[in-house]
Amino acid sequence: MRSPRTRAGGLVAVAALALACAGCGGGGDAAGTGAAATPSQTDAKASACVPSGHGPATGKPIPVGAIVEKTGGPGVPQATAAAAAYYDCVNANGGIHGRPIKFLQFDSAYNPQKAGQGADHLIDDEGVVAFAGTSSFLDCLVNGSTYRSKGIYSLAGVAGPPECNNNTNIAAVDNGLADWVGAVQYAVEAQGAKRIALVVAKAGTIGDAIVAADTAYAKAHGAEIVKVDKIDNGLKDATSVVLDVASAHPDAVVVNTLQQDAIAILKAAQSQGLTQSPKWVCLSLCYSDNLPKVLGSGWKGLPIQTPFQPVDAQTPDNLLYRQVMAKYAPSAPLDPFSQGGFLAARIFTQALLGIDGPITRASAGKALKDVSGFRSDELCGPWHFGAGAITSQRVVKMTEDGFELASDCKPVPGAS
Amino acid sequence: MPDFKPFIVSGLALGAIYSLSGVGIVLLLRTSGVLNLAHGALGAASALTCWQLLDDGNGEPLAIAAGVVVAAALAAGYGLLISPRLAGREPVVQAASSLGFALAVLGGCLLIWGEEPRTLDLSTSLRGFFLGEVHVNTTQVIALCLGLATTLVASIVLRATRVGVAMRSLACDRELSALLGVRVRRTEALAWTASGALAGLAGILLASLVRLEPYTLTFLVIASLAAAVLGGLRSLYGVFAGGLLIGVLQACATPVGAISTYRDATPFVVAIVAMLALYARGQGAATGGRQA
Numbered sequence: 043m044r045s046p047r048t049r050a051g052g053l054v055a056v057a058a059l060a061l062a063c064a065g066c067g068g069g070g071d072a073a074g075t076g077a078a079a080t081p082s083q084t085d086a087k088a089s090a091c092v093p094s095g096h097g098p099a100t101g102k103p104i105p106v107g108a109i110v111e112k113t114g115g116p117g118v119p120q121a122t123a124a125a126a127a128y129y130d131c132v133n134a135n136g137g138i139h140g141r142p143i144k145f146l147q148f149d150s151a152y153n154p155q156k157a158g159q160g161a162d163h164l165i166d167d168e169g170v171v172a173f174a175g176t177s178s179f180l181d182c183l184v185n186g187s188t189y190r191s192k193g194i195y196s197l198a199g200v201a202g203p204p205e206c207n208n209n210t211n212i213a214a215v216d217n218g219l220a221d222w223v224g225a226v227q228y229a230v231e232a233q234g235a236k237r238i239a240l241v242v243a244k245a246g247t248i249g250d251a252i253v254a255a256d257t258a259y260a261k262a263h264g265a266e267i268v269k270v271d272k273i274d275n276g277l278k279d280a281t282s283v284v285l286d287v288a289s290a291h292p293d294a295v296v297v298n299t300l301q302q303d304a305i306a307i308l309k310a311a312q313s314q315g316l317t318q319s320p321k322w323v324c325l326s327l328c329y330s331d332n333l334p335k336v337l338g339s340g341w342k343g344l345p346i347q348t349p350f351q352p353v354d355a356q357t358p359d360n361l362l363y364r365q366v367m368a369k370y371a372p373s374a375p376l377d378p379f380s381q382g383g384f385l386a387a388r389i390f391t392q393a394l395l396g397i398d399g400p401i402t403r404a405s406a407g408k409a410l411k412d413v414s415g416f417r418s419d420e421l422c423g424p425w426h427f428g429a430g431a432i433t434s435q436r437v438v439k440m441t442e443d444g445f446e447l448a449s450d451c452k453p454v455p456g457a458s
Numbered sequence: 459m460p461d462f463k464p465f466i467v468s469g470l471a472l473g474a475i476y477s478l479s480g481v482g483i484v485l486l487l488r489t490s491g492v493l494n495l496a497h498g499a500l501g502a503a504s505a506l507t508c509w510q511l512l513d514d515g516n517g518e519p520l521a522i523a524a525g526v527v528v529a530a531a532l533a534a535g536y537g538l539l540i541s542p543r544l545a546g547r548e549p550v551v552q553a554a555s556s557l558g559f560a561l562a563v564l565g566g567c568l569l570i571w572g573e574e575p576r577t578l579d580l581s582t583s584l585r586g587f588f589l590g591e592v593h594v595n596t597t598q599v600i601a602l603c604l605g606l607a608t609t610l611v612a613s614i615v616l617r618a619t620r621v622g623v624a625m626r627s628l629a630c631d632r633e634l635s636a637l638l639g640v641r642v643r644r645t646e647a648l649a650w651t652a653s654g655a656l657a658g659l660a661g662i663l664l665a666s667l668v669r670l671e672p673y674t675l676t677f678l679v680i681a682s683l684a685a686a687v688l689g690g691l692r693s694l695y696g697v698f699a700g701g702l703l704i705g706v707l708q709a710c711a712t713p714v715g716a717i718s719t720y721r722d723a724t725p726f727v728v729a730i731v732a733m734l735a736l737y738a739r740g741q742g743a744a745t746g747g748r749q750a
Contacts, residue, residue, distance in 0.1 A: 244719070271712075271718070272718075274722045276677075277669075279468070279472050279709055279721070280668075280669075281709075282465055282469070282472070282708075285468055285712070286713050289461070289464075301575055306668070313595060314592070315593060330575065332576075333575070
């Protein structure tokens with residue numbers, strides 16, 4: 043979250059952007075442009091959150107649910123906050139044919155029992171028509187069978203464990219497998235690494251799945267995973283981890299941890315004089331808009347894998363994302379998680395707008411399930427509901443005060 | 459067999475952090491009788507204040523001083539307003555109350571600064587030297603020296619000065635101390651203020667060496683408590699050595715594949731072993747006493 047001073051800066055930015063904010067005033071094309079614009083297109087114009095441009099929606103609310111970890115453990119609530127921001131924008135501009143979206147968030151507190159209770163409560167008591175904007179790491183494992191048995195669909199803003207790919211009622215706007223392997227792919231192809239070390243967050247069984255996928259890719263492409271260091275969230279001995287990794291003499295180190303841990307590791311590596319050799323790659327988990335300020339110029343050029351545009355890209359859809367976040371969720375960080383939550387809400391809104399007739403659980407579920415060919419300049423290609431929608435990855439490089447594309451939309455082998 | 463030498467050096471730096479915090483906790487325990495679980499949260503408030511002033515373009519001495527003053531003032535406020543009201547209660551009630559204080563300070567930090575990632579780069583962290591393969595920065599050396607100096611000075615003050623004796627007597631028996639002429643409120647406020655200042659200084663060093671994040675700094679107190687337990691919650695030298703031991707063990711677990719994943723549990727394992735050992739020694743002494 044940003045400091046009060048940043049919030050004040052955000053308000054100034056909102057005031058300036060309000061003059062040109064098509065997303066908050068209506069007009070324009072609801073769909074993304076499809077063409078992957080570059081960050082250098084600074085004169086790009088944002089698209090709109092909904093096409094109508096009418097005043098605030100006042101009809102009967104449409105209940106939509108999300109499971110989120112706001113407390114209790116590793117969580118990325120900014121993804122759900124971004125979905126809420128998008129729905130706020132939709133509601134302020136006419137809603138779904140005059141009906142506002144009532145976005146109901148349930149905090150699982152990183153407790154599987156609570157995650158299950160939350161889904162039951164939202165489905166049975168609140169009558170949600172679907173879930174769209176979930177950011178819980180537990181949700182698909184805990185609630186997958188519930189969604190199937192109750193005939194409800196869920197579109198998550200963040201990737202779940204690989205097991206979730208088999209559930210036909212759940213989809214995400216990101217693909218964990220593509221993220222993990224994409225970073226190793228960059229190390230092998232762009233950095234020429236043969237010996238690779240991994241620093242991975244345990245995160246339940248996900249840590250093991252990451253190591254397995256990365257090892258398989260490395261083996262198939264003439265490289266080797268020479269060291270794996272699994273860490274807990276809240277790392278305190280980053281220097282020891284860096285020394286351990288360096289002791290294996292890798293060509294490249296892939297950091298696959300949440301941002302605070304990644305920063306601790308990178309700072310420790312800098313302190314040990316290891317910024318240039320071995321080479322480093324960070325996953326999208328590790329970056330947000332203020333990373334250049336936090337890491338400083340010592341890490342200028344750090345490559346970061348991401349499925350979306352750089353968070354500061356001036357492409358139409360990313361401009362809309364930034365404008366909506368500045369207006370409706372100014373305290374949430376701008377990072378790939380909030381980009382994902384924003385996209386999930388946007389895709390779901392489009393699906394609802396396309397429904398002819400009453401909006402029910404059945405019609406909303408069908409509309410979501412039938413989404414295919416959704417385009418946005420945030421994404422590398424058309425998105426469809428189901429596994430294998432995201433198969434390509436970008437890599438951005440950190441500059442003095444922002445980010446630039448280093449590698450645009452490269453297919454990741456085995457990610458589909 | 460891994461080469462443990464770099465990890466011993468790295469572990470000493472980590473252990474110095476546990477030592478510094480542990481000494482601060484035991485110091486207050488010995489001078490006021492309160493196990494202050496808000497020690498880490500006070501450090502977080504101090505570090506964030508320091509960061510804010512640096513971010514606003516102020517000099518490092520002013521920023522550090524302001525952080526220490528904030529932590530000392532918060533501790534003094536608690537020591538003057540809340541702690542005396544619990545003076546007659548069981549130690550566990552007083553400790554639980556300080557946990558509430560910790561959560562209040564943590565909540566205040568989150569309210570003011572949020573969870574935005576940030577780092578506190580002290581100028582001393584940019585300088586250092588290589589010890590074997592490990593680069594040791596000056597902040598790590600300062601943390602180690604400060605822990606040792608605090609241990610030495612506090613031991614001398616508690617044993618050889620009038621105010622130290624007053625503090626110890628206060629921790630032993632508040633009522634009796636008052637009857638003997640100890641100025642209870644003033645002595646207690648002094649103990650809390652000094653402890654708060656130490657927590658503030660430790661927090662700034664921890665933030666620079668580990669991470670500037672309110673949760674981590676607040677709950678680092680748990681690992682420091684393990685160091686305190688190793689010192690029997692009394693011996694400042696024991697706490698200092700205990701902190702270093704925990705740090706070294708934790709760091710040396712990193713390259714050992716079988717236990718590397720569980721290295722974060724090191725402070726707890728050490729604390730449990732220490733408590734069992736203390737219990738066994740107590741049992742042995744009791745049995746020996748009966749036999750005698």
